[in-house]
Amino acid sequence: MSQPINAEELTVGKKAAIRLTVNGKSYELEIEPSRRLVDVLRCDLDLTGTKISCGVGRCGACMVLLDGKPFNSCLTMAYQCEGMRIETIEGIENKEITNAFLEEGALQCGYCTPGMVISLQGELEKNSHPTEEELKECLTGNICRCTGYGGIQRVLKRLEEERRKQ
Amino acid sequence: MLLNSHTTTHPWKVRPDGLEKVTGQLKYLTDMKTEGCLYGKIKRSGLPHARLIEVDTSKAEALPGVHAVLTSKDIPGLNGFGIADPNQPVFCEDLIRFEGDAVAAIAAESPETAEEAASLIRIKTEPLPVISSPEEALQKNAPRLHKEGNTLHTTSYKRGETEHVLKECSIVVEDSYDTPRQMHVFMETEGGLFVPEKDGSLTVFAPTQHGYKDRMQLARILGWSEAQIRIVSSPIGGSFGGKDELNVQPYGALLAVMTGRAVKIHYSREESVRAGIKRHPMKIHMKTGADKNGRILAHEVSIISDTGAYATLGGPVLNFATEHAIGGYDIPHVEVNGKAVYTNNGISGEFRGFGGNQVIFALEGQMDRIAEKLNVDPWSIRRKNLRQVHDYGPLGQRIVPNDGPRQVWKAIQQSPLWKKPSRERDREEPWIVKGRGAALAMHGSGLGYGIPDPSGGRLQLSESGKIEAAFGFEECGQGLISSMEIMLTEAFKCSTEDTKITIGDTALVPSSGSTTASRATNMVWKALQNMKQPFKEKLYRAASALTGESKENMQTGRGGIWKKGQKEETFVCSYKDLAGGEIVSETEFHFPVTPDAVTGGHYLYGSTAVVVEVEVNRLTGSVRVTGADHAVSAGKVINPIGYLGQIEGGSIMALGFTLSEDAIMKNGSYETPNMDTYLVPTIRDVPDTQRVDAVEELAEGDNYGPRGVGEIGSVALAPAIIQAVHAATGVRISSLPLQAEELVDERELLALMSEETREEQTG
Ligand code: FES
Ligand code: FES
Numbered sequence: 001m002s003q004p005i006n007a008e009e010l011t012v013g014k015k016a017a018i019r020l021t022v023n024g025k026s027y028e029l030e031i032e033p034s035r036r037l038v039d040v041l042r043c044d045l046d047l048t049g050t051k052i053s054c055g056v057g058r059c060g061a062c063m064v065l066l067d068g069k070p071f072n073s074c075l076t077m078a079y080q081c082e083g084m085r086i087e088t089i090e091g092i093e094n095k096e097i098t099n100a101f102l103e104e105g106a107l108q109c110g111y112c113t114p115g116m117v118i119s120l121q122g123e124l125e126k127n128s129h130p131t132e133e134e135l136k137e138c139l140t141g142n143i144c145r146c147t148g149y150g151g152i153q154r155v156l157k158r159l160e161e162e163r164r165k166q
Numbered sequence: 167m168l169l170n171s172h173t174t175t176h177p178w179k180v181r182p183d184g185l186e187k188v189t190g191q192l193k194y195l196t197d198m199k200t201e202g203c204l205y206g207k208i209k210r211s212g213l214p215h216a217r218l219i220e221v222d223t224s225k226a227e228a229l230p231g232v233h234a235v236l237t238s239k240d241i242p243g244l245n246g247f248g249i250a251d252p253n254q255p256v257f258c259e260d261l262i263r264f265e266g267d268a269v270a271a272i273a274a275e276s277p278e279t280a281e282e283a284a285s286l287i288r289i290k291t292e293p294l295p296v297i298s299s300p301e302e303a304l305q306k307n308a309p310r311l312h313k314e315g316n317t318l319h320t321t322s323y324k325r326g327e328t329e330h331v332l333k334e335c336s337i338v339v340e341d342s343y344d345t346p347r348q349m350h351v352f353m354e355t356e357g358g359l360f361v362p363e364k365d366g367s368l369t370v371f372a373p374t375q376h377g378y379k380d381r382m383q384l385a386r387i388l389g390w391s392e393a394q395i396r397i398v399s400s401p402i403g404g405s406f407g408g409k410d411e412l413n414v415q416p417y418g419a420l421l422a423v424m425t426g427r428a429v430k431i432h433y434s435r436e437e438s439v440r441a442g443i444k445r446h447p448m449k450i451h452m453k454t455g456a457d458k459n460g461r462i463l464a465h466e467v468s469i470i471s472d473t474g475a476y477a478t479l480g481g482p483v484l485n486f487a488t489e490h491a492i493g494g495y496d497i498p499h500v501e502v503n504g505k506a507v508y509t510n511n512g513i514s515g516e517f518r519g520f521g522g523n524q525v526i527f528a529l530e531g532q533m534d535r536i537a538e539k540l541n542v543d544p545w546s547i548r549r550k551n552l553r554q555v556h557d558y559g560p561l562g563q564r565i566v567p568n569d570g571p572r573q574v575w576k577a578i579q580q581s582p583l584w585k586k587p588s589r590e591r592d593r594e595e596p597w598i599v600k601g602r603g604a605a606l607a608m609h610g611s612g613l614g615y616g617i618p619d620p621s622g623g624r625l626q627l628s629e630s631g632k633i634e635a636a637f638g639f640e641e642c643g644q645g646l647i648s649s650m651e652i653m654l655t656e657a658f659k660c661s662t663e664d665t666k667i668t669i670g671d672t673a674l675v676p677s678s679g680s681t682t683a684s685r686a687t688n689m690v691w692k693a694l695q696n697m698k699q700p701f702k703e704k705l706y707r708a709a710s711a712l713t714g715e716s717k718e719n720m721q722t723g724r725g726g727i728w729k730k731g732q733k734e735e736t737f738v739c740s741y742k743d744l745a746g747g748e749i750v751s752e753t754e755f756h757f758p759v760t761p762d763a764v765t766g767g768h769y770l771y772g773s774t775a776v777v778v779e780v781e782v783n784r785l786t787g788s789v790r791v792t793g794a795d796h797a798v799s800a801g802k803v804i805n806p807i808g809y810l811g812q813i814e815g816g817s818i819m820a821l822g823f824t825l826s827e828d829a830i831m832k833n834g835s836y837e838t839p840n841m842d843t844y845l846v847p848t849i850r851d852v853p854d855t856q857r858v859d860a861v862e863e864l865a866e867g868d869n870y871g872p873r874g875v876g877e878i879g880s881v882a883l884a885p886a887i888i889q890a891v892h893a894a895t896g897v898r899i900s901s902l903p904l905q906a907e908e909l910v911d912e913r914e915l916l917a918l919m920s921e922e923t924r925e926e927q928t929g
Contacts, residue, residue: 042197043199043277046199047190048190048193048194048197049189049190049191050190051353051354051403052355052432053353053354053355053435053841054435054840054841054842055434055435055436055840056435056840056841056842057842058840058841058842059353059841061353088190089189089190090189090190090191092189097188098185098188098189101184101188102180102181102184102185102188103171103178103180104171105181105807105808105810105811107181107184107187107188108404108643108644108645108811108815109352109353109354109401109402109403109404109642109643110183110184110187110188110192110401110403110643111194111352111353111354111403111404111643112353113187113188114188114189114190117188117190136849136850139848139849140848140849140850141848142848142849143351143353143841143846143848144353144849145350145351145352145353145404145406145815145819145846146353146404146643146811146815147811147814147815147818148811148814148815148816148817148818148819148821148847148852148856149814149818149847149849149852150810150811150814150815150818150855150856151811151814152849153849153852153854153855
């Protein structure tokens with residue numbers, strides 16, 4: 001692992017070499033320290049499954065997992081992720097969540113969906129038998145404008161029930 | 167029929183575009199870029215009202231990495247756009263009318279460079295007094311925002327003698343209602359990719375609800391023929407009316423054409439808020455009179471809408487509001503006057519519900535006030551005044567026989583919420599009071615009389631042997647692709663593998679009109695009705711030529727053509743066998759309109775009734791909607807998952823409209839520029855479940871097909887919530903979004919506490 005970057009050594013306009021591990025693949029990038037993770041993912045790495053909507057940490061469309069925990073990639077600077085394990089929606093394979101979303105009608109335009117899936121994935125990774133309430137809690141930072149959360153609540157019910165049976 | 171995966175008899179079908187969306191594989195148009203594309207940025211005035219003297223772009227042009235800086239001088243064609251009236255300039259020439267007005271656009275090698283270049287553009291201006299409300303705009307000495315003055319549109323409708331009759335009424339209720347400037351908050355902000363092609367044409371990848379209309383408008387701006395432009399317009403990360411009007415397209419197109427390079431633009435949320443359209447804030451005054459039995463005799467309405475700096479659909483929205491201010495009630499004496507007024511505020515335009523939401527809030531509020539005054543049940547007042555199946559429409563126009571309002575009036579009473587007490591105090595936390603309220607609405611679909619509303623579609627056997635349906639509609643998230651697939655497999659009894667759906671690309675689809683006004687599903691259904699038989703005939707003829715079978719004995723089915731009428735059906739030939747021949751059917755028609763020349767009057771309507779339960783905290787004034795159930799009459803349900811989703815989604819959007827959403831403007835400037843200050847509902851703010859009961863029966867002889875439900879879920883919730891709040895607290899709210907302060911009442915708690923202390927002391 002390379003040395004973590006010290007923020008004080010970074011100057012605006014000067015590019016720095018950053019090594020990111022995204023979905024198990026490692027990338028060496030020359031980027032300005034002022035770049036947000038969301039832009040590096042979407043623009044430099046063309047991983048556009050991570051969405052951007054508010055840019056201020058309010059909507060959750062840009063959610064990614066950093067070392068397994070959900071973070072808003074619009075509030076995260078790329079250099080801060082040096083040495084961390086980044087997972088984006090493209091790296092998540094979770095039929096349990098995917099099928100629930102599809103079968104419960106939990107998406108319409110789908111623009112919020114990757115962020116929702118990431119938040120749930122993060123919760124399920126740390127909590128194998130979550131209650132519906134806990135699942136709801138983990139989605140409070142994800143805004144969906146289309147569904148009115150009807151389908152999404154059906155997903156939460158289902159995930160809780162399925163996990164309880166296990 | 168209650169809609170959920172267990173009770174529905176219709177296919178609960180996973181949407182075909184779902185998997186790609188859940189896994190993040192789907193490329194939205196704002197996700198696209200090409201190798202070496204440039205980045206576009208728009209320089210906006212930042213001023214609500216000023217004379218524009220000069221735009222100095224020299225510094226921006228000199229910045230390394232900048233490829234073009236365009237201003238009004240660089241527009242080859244028309245410097246204007248707008249669906250109804252192209253009076254919004256692409257770039258301002260001499261007058262700035264709102265803070266989002268564009269003065270220049272830049273194409274540069276990186277978004278950062280484009281941004282920097284924008285900051286280097288200097289504009290010389292002379293500030294003018296800001297008109298921040300319609301009232302100010304209507305004053306005699308107010309500066310004129312457009313050459314025709316400050317009034318965009320007026321409506322007036324009159325039947326009978328309201329003034330005289332109101333005097334004779336046993337009771338009259340009168341109130342003024344205010345509604346907020348709601349934002350669409352589609353999650354995908356505006357943007358797209360603009361690609362100049364080798365043959366000199368231009369391909370536009372940018373979300374819109376009406377690709378053909380964009381093409382027409384862009385051709386006008388570029389001074390090109392429409393055929394030189396191809397618009398790819400789906401999938402869309404949400405629109406709700408907000409992307410029907412051009413947004414980034416003029417800038418992207420001009421920059422791409424001028425630089426000869428592909429240009430990508432994607433708005434930040436702040437830019438989207440400042441530049442984009444909103445729901446019209448309206449001030450509605452209503453005076454309604456009834457006899458002592460609750461029969462409404464007269465209804466006087468005046469509406470003023472703040473349409474902002476430019477026209478867009480301010481006129482049609484006002485027409486819609488005028489019609490829906492009367493609603494599904496039979497009232498003998500009516501007068502409605504409306505005015506849409508220009509101001510220096512952000513632009514108002516089309517938004518789900520199209521002006522219905524605002525006036526239905528007021529109209530239903532009147533119903534509840536009348537009931538209160540007469541001390542009778544508000545639902546019975548409605549019943550007494552509801553239209554009968556053969557009554558005329560709100561504006562006295564003939565409409566398709568419609569019993570929707572009475573159907574939903576009845577159906578909603580099946581909701582478990584209905585049986586709950588109208589007011590209840592929490593035992594443990596006595597400062598929390600629950601209340602129940604209900605409201606109903608009849609809502610027009612299609613654009614209404616006087617606006618061209620053509621539609622059409624095409625069926626063809628594709629080269630790979632699939633039955634391909636091509637329509638000029640867009641997938642905004644509503645599930646159109648799903649609904650089309652269901653209708654297609656039903657029409658041909660084939661499997662989904664036999665079908666292909668093509669939408670959202672002017673190079674591949676015929677013009678079908680706009681994906682708006684809850685019309686797409688209805689129009690696809692109608693087109694299939696027209697094309698199904700002729701298309702089958704063509705298939706049978708080809709199959710007969712191929713196999714020698716007589717075509718009278720054929721039917722379409724899974725995988726191909728089958729023989730019919732025998733015990734054991736036998737396969738004649740596959741669709742693939744028939745591919746390669748010219749098997750095509752096309753249709754063109756107009757959305758059904760009333761035969762009476764009543765501008766804006768609708769012919770087809772859906773209806774809805776909603777019952778809501780709220781919890782009001784009397785200490786903080788906060789309101790939680792704990793239940794909201796809907797009954798909807800819109801004809802046959804095609805796609806239950808989509809239908810349910812539209813109602814649930816529309817409903818929660820209306821919940822925001824009622825409780826928290828307001829794009830506040832001060833002196834022509836947005837004070838709520840992002841989602842940290844403009845609050846849309848989260849999963850914590852919504853009821854756990856919403857029941858949706860679809861009433862599918864249409865009036866006898868109605869064969870106009872299934873009506874769309876894109877809007878109807880959002881139109882009647884506000885008055886139901888407000889009535890529930892009234893039931894809980896006794897407070898009548900007439901201004902949205904509701905302000906918590908109005909509901910705080912510490913006296914109640916003090917009374918309770920002292921009761922308790924008394925009990926403690928005595929006990
Ligand atoms: S884009 Fe990051 S939270 Fe909205
Ligand atoms: S599905 Fe469109 S925002 Fe959630």
